[in-house]
Amino acid sequence: MAEVPKSTNVMPEARSIAAAAIAKDVLFTAVIAFIILGPIVGLKTFAISGSLALEQRWGLVTVFVAIVAGGRLAYHLLVWNKPQARPSRAISAPVLPFMNYAKYIAPALVAFAIILPFIPGVDRRIVDLAILILTYIMLGWGLNIVVGLAGLLDLGYVAFYAVGAYAYALLATIYLPAWFGDGIVPWAFFITLPIAGVLAALWGVILGFPVLRLRGDYLAIVTLAFGEIVRVVLINWSDFTGGPAGIGGIPRPSFFGLPFIEGEGGFAAFFGLDFKPIHRIIFLYYVILVLALFTNFVTMRLRRLPVGRAWEALREDEIACRSLGINTTSTKLTAFAIGAMFAGFAGSFFATRQGFVSPESFVFLESFIILSIVVLGGLGSQIGVVVAAIVIIGAFEVFRELNFLKAVMPAGFDPVQYRMLAVGAALVLIMRWKPRGFVTRREPSVVLKEKKAIPTDLVAEGHG
Amino acid sequence: MEYFLQQLINGITLGSIYGLIAIGYTMVYGIIGMINFAHGDVFMVGGFVSLIAIVALGITGGSGFFPIILALVLVVFIAMIIASAYNWTVERVAYRPLRGSFRLAPLISAIGMSIVLQEFVRIAQDGRPKPLQPIVTGGYEIMSRAAAQGEFIVRLSNMQIFIIITTLVLMALFTAIITRTSLGRAQRSCEQDMKMASLLGIDINKTISITFIMGAALAAVAGLMFFLYYGVTDFYVGFLAGIKAFTAAVLGGIGSIPGAMIGGLIIGLIEVFWSAYFTIEYKDVAAFAMLAAVLIFLPQGILGKPEVEKV
Numbered sequence: 001m002a003e004v005p006k007s008t009n010v011m012p013e014a015r016s017i018a019a020a021a022i023a024k025d026v027l028f029t030a031v032i033a034f035i036i037l038g039p040i041v042g043l044k045t046f047a048i049s050g051s052l053a054l055e056q057r058w059g060l061v062t063v064f065v066a067i068v069a070g071g072r073l074a075y076h077l078l079v080w081n082k083p084q085a086r087p088s089r090a091i092s093a094p095v096l097p098f099m100n101y102a103k104y105i106a107p108a109l110v111a112f113a114i115i116l117p118f119i120p121g122v123d124r125r126i127v128d129l130a131i132l133i134l135t136y137i138m139l140g141w142g143l144n145i146v147v148g149l150a151g152l153l154d155l156g157y158v159a160f161y162a163v164g165a166y167a168y169a170l171l172a173t174i175y176l177p178a179w180f181g182d183g184i185v186p187w188a189f190f191i192t193l194p195i196a197g198v199l200a201a202l203w204g205v206i207l208g209f210p211v212l213r214l215r216g217d218y219l220a221i222v223t224l225a226f227g228e229i230v231r232v233v234l235i236n237w238s239d240f241t242g243g244p245a246g247i248g249g250i251p252r253p254s255f256f257g258l259p260f261i262e263g264e265g266g267f268a269a270f271f272g273l274d275f276k277p278i279h280r281i282i283f284l285y286y287v288i289l290v291l292a293l294f295t296n297f298v299t300m301r302l303r304r305l306p307v308g309r310a311w312e313a314l315r316e317d318e319i320a321c322r323s324l325g326i327n328t329t330s331t332k333l334t335a336f337a338i339g340a341m342f343a344g345f346a347g348s349f350f351a352t353r354q355g356f357v358s359p360e361s362f363v364f365l366e367s368f369i370i371l372s373i374v375v376l377g378g379l380g381s382q383i384g385v386v387v388a389a390i391v392i393i394g395a396f397e398v399f400r401e402l403n404f405l406k407a408v409m410p411a412g413f414d415p416v417q418y419r420m421l422a423v424g425a426a427l428v429l430i431m432r433w434k435p436r437g438f439v440t441r442r443e444p445s446v447v448l449k450e451k452k453a454i455p456t457d458l459v460a461e462g463h464g
Numbered sequence: 465m466e467y468f469l470q471q472l473i474n475g476i477t478l479g480s481i482y483g484l485i486a487i488g489y490t491m492v493y494g495i496i497g498m499i500n501f502a503h504g505d506v507f508m509v510g511g512f513v514s515l516i517a518i519v520a521l522g523i524t525g526g527s528g529f530f531p532i533i534l535a536l537v538l539v540v541f542i543a544m545i546i547a548s549a550y551n552w553t554v555e556r557v558a559y560r561p562l563r564g565s566f567r568l569a570p571l572i573s574a575i576g577m578s579i580v581l582q583e584f585v586r587i588a589q590d591g592r593p594k595p596l597q598p599i600v601t602g603g604y605e606i607m608s609r610a611a612a613q614g615e616f617i618v619r620l621s622n623m624q625i626f627i628i629i630t631t632l633v634l635m636a637l638f639t640a641i642i643t644r645t646s647l648g649r650a651q652r653s654c655e656q657d658m659k660m661a662s663l664l665g666i667d668i669n670k671t672i673s674i675t676f677i678m679g680a681a682l683a684a685v686a687g688l689m690f691f692l693y694y695g696v697t698d699f700y701v702g703f704l705a706g707i708k709a710f711t712a713a714v715l716g717g718i719g720s721i722p723g724a725m726i727g728g729l730i731i732g733l734i735e736v737f738w739s740a741y742f743t744i745e746y747k748d749v750a751a752f753a754m755l756a757a758v759l760i761f762l763p764q765g766i767l768g769k770p771e772v773e774k775v
Contacts, residue, residue: 035549041588225752236745424579435569
């Protein structure tokens with residue numbers, strides 16, 4: 001494969017305001033924008049009496065083309081005519097002084113997370129959102145082991161999430177009551193959690209084993225294929241998984257045996273509180289907080305163990321690893337298995353929170369969102385995952401709040417429709433602007449004398 | 465026997481379509497070493513543009529033979545131009561600024577672009593599947609002797625003939641471009657050693673742009689044929705077809721154009737025979753499992769060069 005040289009600057013170098021050239025470029029942009037937007041936006045097909053007809057919307061096309069061309073013109077006049085400062089490619093300081101305040105960020109975040117449900121003004125919606133964000137943080141941390149530490153690109157991570165969710169759903173609704181009687185149901189979540197983790201880890205090994213020799217994009221596409229296989233099987237194996245309809249009526253978690261119900265024997269009555277539905281939400285919040293922190297704790301400890309160092313060595317240079325006698329097979333498999341295990345835990349939690357699982361929840365897009373969280377945060381950075389999860393999942397929610405746009409825009413405009421479009425576009429832009437993620441410093445695994453942060457430029461991405 | 469022959473015809477038809485999409489993957493991967501995840505969606509856009517053009521031109525199955533052929537040629541050209549503009553823009557916006565960046569950046573950017581295209585079409589054209597009455601109708605019955613005895617009749621429809629002939633013509637054309645023209649020589653040299661090619665005066669950015677345009681043009685034709693063959697399209701068809709076409713490209717040996725075609729035929733045949741003889745529900749599993757098996761056991765593909773690991 002030929003090595004790809006870094007692209008020369010897209011724009012020519014010295015740039016004064018050359019009206020003719022700019023006009024030509026803006027016109028060209030407008031023509032391309034028209035070709036792209038014209039047919040798809042301008043001619044909307046709709047079904048009418050068994051065949052299709054076209055609705056013409058050239059006004060809309062004109063507006064969009066004008067926006068694109070105007071944006072291009074504004075860029076020419078405001079941004080590209082400034083003399084370009086050459087970005088220095090040299091790494092200025094190989095090791096940076098460790099930021100003093102950095103070590104307080106994580107404990108402050110944890111403290112904030114612990115008191116969050118009790119902050120005045122925090123209602124059910126915010127706690128629900130926090131649960132969602134924490135679920136993605138946990139998934140991000142789990143995937144960070146595979147992608148960030150071991151450098152193995154996994155696009156099918158959601159398969160393990162699905163394994164965990166279906167393990168809990170099936171065990172709690174069918175198998176545990178059948179084997180041990182209904183009395184076990186309040187405890188089902190706590191009994192199933194480790195089983196789901198083990199099953200997901202097992203699947204991590206099963207799916208990881210065949211792909212050990214693959215690298216890079218090939219590994220990515222095969223893991224994607226495995227993720228889709230799991231989903232297709234979930235859809236079609238109706239006898240076992242309930243097919244496309246999924247599994248409903250999954251028992252909600254109990255407070256260690258005390259169900260969140262009104263009246264005698266419930267959580268509220270036991271502790272002498274007034275019954276409120278939010279108790280269950282807050283309990284779920286703490287469950288996922290503990291699970292997420294556990295994921296982080298295990299990851300941080302593993303990095304100090306031989307296996308964690310082997311992961312990072314594998315990411316830096318696989319051939320050197322092999323020649324130093326590291327068993328790359330078992331190193332890769334442990335990374336897959338442990339990453340999958342955390343996805344299995346998160347899946348169980350997802351099932352108990354939703355009370356319903358179906359293959360719809362485990363599409364490729366989920367894998368991609370989790371991978372984006374890891375990459376946007378900065379591969380291998382634990383705090384970066386938190387930042388990225390808040391940004392991405394928060395952005396999804398912000399689109400629900402944009403109701404004022406409905407007043408401004410034409411009728412039938414629903415901002416929620418646009419959120420995936422916006423997230424896709426944002427990912428492209430962020431990759432241009434910060435390809436190595438938000439957090440660009442890594443903590444070293446091993447230190448001599450004093451701890452210094454490492455710029456990401458010095459960290460390899462791995463080959464596989 | 466008749467049943468087998470029928471499935472063979474169907475498989476070759478489907479495989480031709482996959483092969484055309486796969487050429488776009490294989491050319492891009494050959495030159496810049498990345499999976500153009502948005503390629504499947506460019507294929508989908510090609511199908512949608514064809515649909516819009518067909519409705520706008522008012523072509524129906526009732527028009528005569530020559531009007532339909534002329535109109536379809538026109539539709540093909542429109543779809544090629546518009547899909548090329550899409551792929552060119554995708555390369556310009558999402559890939560070129562990231563050339564030489566970190567390995568994961570183009571991949572994320574490509575998947576992001578794929579989502580953008582899907583969502584764009586979904587929002588602009590609403591999410592419902594778009595059906596169309598068949599335009600190319602009629603066909604031939606082979607082995608009609610069997611029909612008299614009330615047995616299975618093998619049909620070769622005009623649509624299938626159209627697809628197979630178009631694919632053959634395009635294959636010949638593109639092979640000629642790659643092997644005989646200076647543009648093809650520039651592409652092959654970029655594939656071998658991009659730095660050296662640029663030192664020898666080849667405009668790399670232009671060559672890569674043209675590669676994306678060529679891939680998109682073929683994908684647009686495939687989009688039109690896929691849409692006419694199945695009579696329905698929606699914004700999501702690009703994802704599955706894209707993965708299968710990528711499988712075809714890998715199976716044939718990435719970077720090899722005849723390989724992409726062979727791979728496409730094999731994937732098409734596997735999918736059709738699996739649906740015919742086993743279960744239709746798991747036909748996608750068969751394709752995915754094929755992908756995994758090929759990458760694991762035959763990573764260089766049928767016509768590809770084995771990759772040598774350098775220390």
